Amino acid sequence: MNVAEWKKAPDHPVKVIQFGEGNFLRGFVDWMIHKMNEQNLFNGSVAVVQPLAKGLLPILESQNYTYTHYLKGIKNQEPVIEYYKNTALSVGINPYEDFESYLSLAHIETASIIVSNTTEAGIVFDSKDQLDMEASVTYPGKLTRLMYERYEAFKGDPDKGYIVLPCELIDNNADRLKEAVMAYIDLWNLGETFKTWVEKSNQFCNTLVDRIVPGYPKENIKTIWEELGYEDQLVVESEQFNLWVIQGNDKVQQAFPADEAGCQVLFVDDVTPYKVRKVRILNGAHTTLVPVAYLYGIETVLESVEDPQINQFLMKAIFDEIIPTLTLSKEALEIYAAEVILRFKNPFVKHYLMSISLNSMSKYQTRVLPSLLAYFDQNSKLPKRLVAALASYMVFYRGEYAGKKIAIVDNEDILKLYKDAWKQYDGSKTSLVDVVEAVLGYEPNWKGNLNHIPGLRDQVVNYVSIILDEGMENLIHAVEDED
Ligand SMILES: NC(=O)c1ccc[n+]([C@@H]2O[C@H](COP(=O)([O-])OP(=O)(O)OC[C@H]3O[C@@H](n4cnc5c(N)ncnc54)[C@H](O)[C@@H]3O)[C@@H](O)[C@H]2O)c1
Ligand SMILES: O=P(O)(O)OC[C@@H](O)[C@@H](O)[C@H](O)[C@H](O)CO
Structure with missing residues (x-):
């Protein structure tokens, strides 16, 4: 035909x-x-x-x-x-x-x-x-x-x-x-x-x-x-x-x-509660998952939820770091999250992490950062997994990891920000601090300066060092060991 x-x-x-x-x-x-x-x-x-x-x-x-x-x-x-x-x-x-x-x-x-x-x-x-x-x-x-x-x-x-x-x-x-x-x-x-x-x-x-x-x-x-x-x-x-x-x-x-x-x-009458629930849990989980799973060596959402370590990382991010920051009924949110996880486990759909990664900087700002900030307000400490995702993005946006190129797609200004930031990196801790400070301080994306969040810069620097020196798997272990 x-x-x-x-x-x-x-x-x-x-x-x-x-x-x-x-x-x-x-x-x-x-x-x-x-x-x-x-x-x-x-x-x-x-x-x-x-x-x-x-x-x-x-x-x-x-x-x-x-x-x-x-x-x-x-x-x-x-x-x-x-x-x-x-x-x-x-x-x-x-x-x-x-x-x-x-x-x-x-x-x-x-x-x-x-x-x-x-x-x-x-x-x-x-x-x-x-x-x-x-x-x-x-x-x-x-x-x-x-x-x-x-x-x-x-x-x-x-x-x-x-x-x-x-x-x-x-x-x-x-x-x-x-x-x-x-x-x-x-x-x-x-x-x-x-x-x-x-x-x-x-x-x-x-x-x-x-x-x-x-x-x-x-x-x-x-x-x-x-x-x-x-x-x-x-x-x-x-x-x-x-x-x-x-x-x-x-x-x-x-x-x-x-x-x-x-x-x-x-x-x-009002879409807001539905929107908050979806963007913070489903899209927030996607955006948290992408750089962590990708640098770990995984390509799709399905493979991610099938991998015990990545799955555990994601579940804790959703249930311990995202859901408690939302004001909707906890029970209803957990039911929704369980349904989202089932959708991630859809055996028939190949949802590539790289396709979700498009414009990740603005996505982190709208889909994950509100959870990070609310968690900090509630607990006076940072949500480790959401921070680990942010640190992973620093490495992901370098455009190369473990000898492999990463095809980043984002706005020109974001690509330039990372290019300039990583250009001056010489392997030293001080120059890594500069990279992280430059990114966290990019107000057009974050609508504020993230260097002002107490402890964030140092935690990101620490996590990025672990990824660069010991690999993503070790960062995941390190985050678990902190529990
Ligand atoms: N794919 C999904 O699972 C999904 C689910 C919910 C929402 N979305 C939304 O859909 C968007 C992606 O759409 P898609 O999956 O159909 O991708 P697509 O690439 O197939 O289609 C993108 C469409 O957007 C148009 N477009 C792109 N840039 C534009 C611009 N600057 N001005 C006007 N039009 C423009 C293109 O002409 C095209 O029609 C995402 O931004 C996302 O928010 C996607
Ligand atoms: O489509 P994007 O690029 O805005 O975000 C990637 C995914 O998080 C998104 O497509 C979800 O799968 C979708 O929003 C589910 O309804």
Whole structure:
């Protein structure tokens, strides 16, 4: 079979405009839409907008906007692998190549839901974006332009506003997006009445997404193609677990009834507790694990939880150093953590530590540092494992360990910070102190100077010395022996 001959969705009208064509949206939101369509609960399709000039749209188009989605993991307490052909998408638009078609999306009456996943880097304001530009650089700039087109097309009709559901993993994602849209309205002088329409007739809903969607399964793609009988270039794999918490009312639930289709979608008044729980436990555990397990010689999350030493390190980090710092019910947190650990043990998913390591410095700041600081406040001492992870990052970001290169991906300023810091290292303790001080003192990342946390610098220096002189395994033992 040739993927180009695939038939796409039954002819559903476009109901969703989706900014982003990446793995996550295809394995999460588009899965929900496909499921709703199967059960006649939605009868809508997705128009995909490619947020960057380069992306996957040409491949999507060549496959008639369909792709295979594998779900692998524990479902109803049983290990289950299933796959299906997703037909939720109906059209793709690259606004950098066809701005007119992009704007025409605003005229589709049924297209009233906006979803996005433009990574943590996507929700930003850039005053260089201009109204008369064909395709603003930023996602909020593009969205503002689209909203303005809709406002004009429907003469400010209050019933034609959008429901905006961002998936970006940042605090109050919809509030941040709305702030950026408002800033563009001011920058481009789009007027008070448009501003009031955006404010009153559109619903920006903060959301929290949770599903592990590792990247394209390039390692075993040949086996997958053999099983499928066709060469799908956009196979997406995910776990079975899914949770989307949406801060939205009945109107939002009626417009997007994925909960009725068997997806775990909660419509709540406040996403904050769910977000804190997920970011600090699941993402915090990932970010704590990555450098420790990688320098220990492990490549995936599964191998990490199967290794007795790394597993013990991780369990103690979660249960002794992260959970006690959270204010939610301890019992509920422990239940959630147990479920997260089961998800890490998913035998079917190869989640590479290196893929989680992308932009780890900002991830440590948002996902782990709050636990470290709260632990210090509560106990007047530092959480050893979270500090050990920080020390491990110092070595990891050196870009080389035990004669092996490490392909770090992070912002330019972070790469330069580490390069400059390690350049002057001469093997002496004093120069190691300089490396650690330079990193801990980098306020743009930490939003403060971590050298001011009593004892942190010395503990990090000590741990880094152990890693460099004796290896990661010995650091893990040293941390255990301190108990
Ligand atoms: N993969 C997961 O398990 C998972 C789970 C929950 C949340 N997420 C979030 O998804 C993000 C990664 O998405 P993915 O896994 O689909 O990766 P991906 O690389 O497949 O897709 C990334 C998408 O973001 C867009 N993008 C990248 N930089 C951008 C920018 N500066 N401005 C606008 N758009 C930009 C790309 O065009 C692409 O559509 C992470 O930042 C994470 O917070 C991922
Ligand atoms: O996707 P990132 O790069 O923000 O973070 C890596 C993982 O922690 C993350 O993808 C989790 O698997 C996901 O957030 C689970 O819902």
